[in-house]
Amino acid sequence: MKIIETSRRKFLQGSVSLCVYATSSLANPFITTKTTLKRNVKNIPYLCNMCRNKCAGFARVENSTITKLNPNQYFPKSRNMLCPKGNAGIQAVYDKDRLKYPLIRLGKRGSGNYKRVTWDEANEYIKEKLVKIIDEQKDNRSTIAYCNGEGFNKDEYIKFFGGKIGSANFLDEGSICLNTKLGATQLTIGDIGEMDVAGSDYLIISGANRYESLITPDSVDMLHTKQKLVVLDPRCTMTAIKADEFLPINPGTDLAFCLSMIYIAIKDKLYNVEYVKEKFDDFDKLKEHILLHKYSAKWAESKTHIPAEKIEQVTREFFAASNPLYYLGRRSVWSQNDFQFRRAMVLINALAGSINRKGGIIFGKPIKLNQEEIIEPLYNAAEGRFDLDGIIYGSSNGGSWLNFRDKVISKSAPYPIKAMFIRKHNLMQNMPNIAKTKKMLEMMDLVVVLDTMPSDTAMMADVILPECTYLEREDMVVSFSRLEPSLALRNEVIKPLYESKTMQDILKGLGKKLSVPLFEVSAKYDEDLQDSITELGKVKAFEEGGYDLAELYRNNVSERNKNLITKQFGYKVYSSLKTKGVWHPFIEKQKNLGNNLYEYYPEEKRYYSVDKKYRVKCYIEKLAKNGSDALPTWHDSYDFKVKENSFRMITGRYVTSTQTASTNNVMLRDLEATNHIWINDSVAKKLDIEEGDNIAVSSSIAKVVIKAYPTNKIAPNVVWFAHGFGMHSDELTNAFGNGACDNQIIEDSFEKVYGCATMHHTDVQIRKL
């Protein structure tokens, strides 16, 4: 019988994650509300927004106050669970630092000096500024840039500023997130697909930290699937600890590992010959290229630091498995070779035949939702976007942040950007080299921020429009998943607090204020509109041309959902979404698998394989013609090299934080108060660094100070610290003063296929203070 020593004292001292020494204790620990029997109770289905997953839950509301969030057993995607962040969502609603009222700036940008105004005053202020800007720019609507990070309502935000107001310059998180992965999949197999983790019996993960950066259903499925898990990472993460095999690797060299897998598979004919014959284009070119370059295991060992025999073994096991999957990742872009690395992973899956089948990259059958029609005006003077200039593909939707920012601040853009509307996007924290972002925002004549929290970015705004949190609003119905498709609805749990509003209500107010004045500017410059006015008269030209910016908001979201859902799917589906938050065809007969786990779609009804025409493209000529490689290729410049006394800085996340959005959450801060820099323990010893010591970390652009965590879980020439700390806004009273911000020191550089910011190329020096 095993005896385990337990001690609260030991617990307090033993875990770095608790950081008992790192920060002062909280002023008020009494913030939780015990659930009761005595109050009036409602359980309202909602969708979480603490991260990108959108797990489903039921909110317990007692006397109109949210007292508890519980998981929802009906949603195939989130598998009846809520993570720590999901549970802590209550504290996002009741955060005392929330943006409560519309604010207009009084002092200098960034000074935090604001005055409370009415919604009408805020909208009036925006109107005055915007009309002047659009007039000065002779109706070039693209002088307004607008951005929105990940999340619901982004489409409507684009419809408003892009479709209705007419700007081409939309930016989102894609170019600081996973556009290379999406692009590599799309270009290679013609679809972005979805990975069936639950169906795979052999899973390789390069760097994605699925047990600390939780993704539903992948993270949950990995725990419940009997599969072999191989993890490659330059840091021993929780995912690495839980893996069957952890292969420590040099940062940015995963492509070499992949090339070697392809080499071994082709040389020894381990690949799925029938599948390749049926689906591949230009396999001969791939074969010739890979064999010519001799990407052997021995060669890959010299690049990756993974022993050749291990590479051989994993490759053989992978191709011998029935349903192997090389997980394509879901996180930021690391290095210049990121696109080719993601593409190589897609090709490995394809070589194994793991496309459009169980346990592979599946196409599935997502539920298509009807779109609401609105009329979008045409603006002759509106110019096109410029941030994809010099980028081979790029996303025509979300663009390239770093290229955009460079062009704005160097004034090399074809026209000036004069105004920015920023929603749910923390620009002053989320991309490398924050000093440049600050410079960009300082150049604007108007900066408007829609957010729930006084973030570092909100503090750069001229006007702050307080949006309500996800638990205070109904959002439009969303379709989820390709394998087990479902619909899910975020219901309103409580009414918006303070004077905060839903995005739709904010845009409705803005739209009403801006429609006519902006129409008048167009009428001054746009000859087609002038003709239309002559022909139809002003009123009709306005109406028929779609210049009513608030057109989509004639009905509220609740009415729109009811109309849309009942019309397309019938009342039963609508009713299911209102009462259960979810609908899928098997919701009434979900099978209980025991211990609160369910089977949603019966195995034979899941869309593992669908009838779809597609090809696997080995060779992409456009890449070669534009300075990249038609086939994944290693270049000497990709070799991992760090100068003496320097360290490669890599970044990631804690399980308790979502980028920078949850950093002020009092419950999560209680679990993970600050971030630490991981330094190899032998190196730390040499440098006389002990846990908790203050360390200055310098790159070529800036310096931060952070506490040390010496550990054997990181390589000697690599350091790591988590993203999401080191806030500069002292309005975030829980977050301010805790830890360091990675993007302050990460040098800005982007890869050229999708214009994505690379995050793992900065070398830093460390010094004990």
Added chain:
Amino acid sequence: MANYAMAFDYKLCINCHACEVACKEENGIDLGAKNHRLWIQEEGETKGDFWNLEVSEVKFMQMQCQECQDAPCMKACPNDAIYRDANGIVRLYKEKCDLTMACMKACPYDARYIDEKNRVTDKCIFCADTRLARGETTTACQITCPAKLRYFGDLDDENSEINKVLKTRKHFTLKSELGTKPKLFYLE
């Protein structure tokens, strides 16, 4: 009337803290690392140098009141404030507790802490006065767990899931040599 117990498929734990947050929110537990009814304890370390790291010793143990059938805390309390309720859960008469802390010292599992708000010692009671009192059949930590590693149920019900899992899988209790007969089981 039941005899509640819990079993942990402890190797599935990824130390995500969901259980801790769910417990605090459900039961109104104060913030602060020292205030908790449950916690995850990291056992063992990664050994060796980075390129040859041995990680198999690292374990994450679910810690909370072990619901001893022979509970040292109960015996130790000079005020007879601790009792076993009808569902077999060790509970506290709050009005009888005057914070002698004898129970805290007696507990070999360090399961109790001082609830500053109510000025009593507190510990996990399987959500007895919140969820179970409302007729729910799951605890806050169990239902939220992403790994679904917690089995909760009635040992006196032969068909309960916990009984089934204890019948089919090897398990152990903590500090069994002390003879406290915990009702929390760790599945191998």
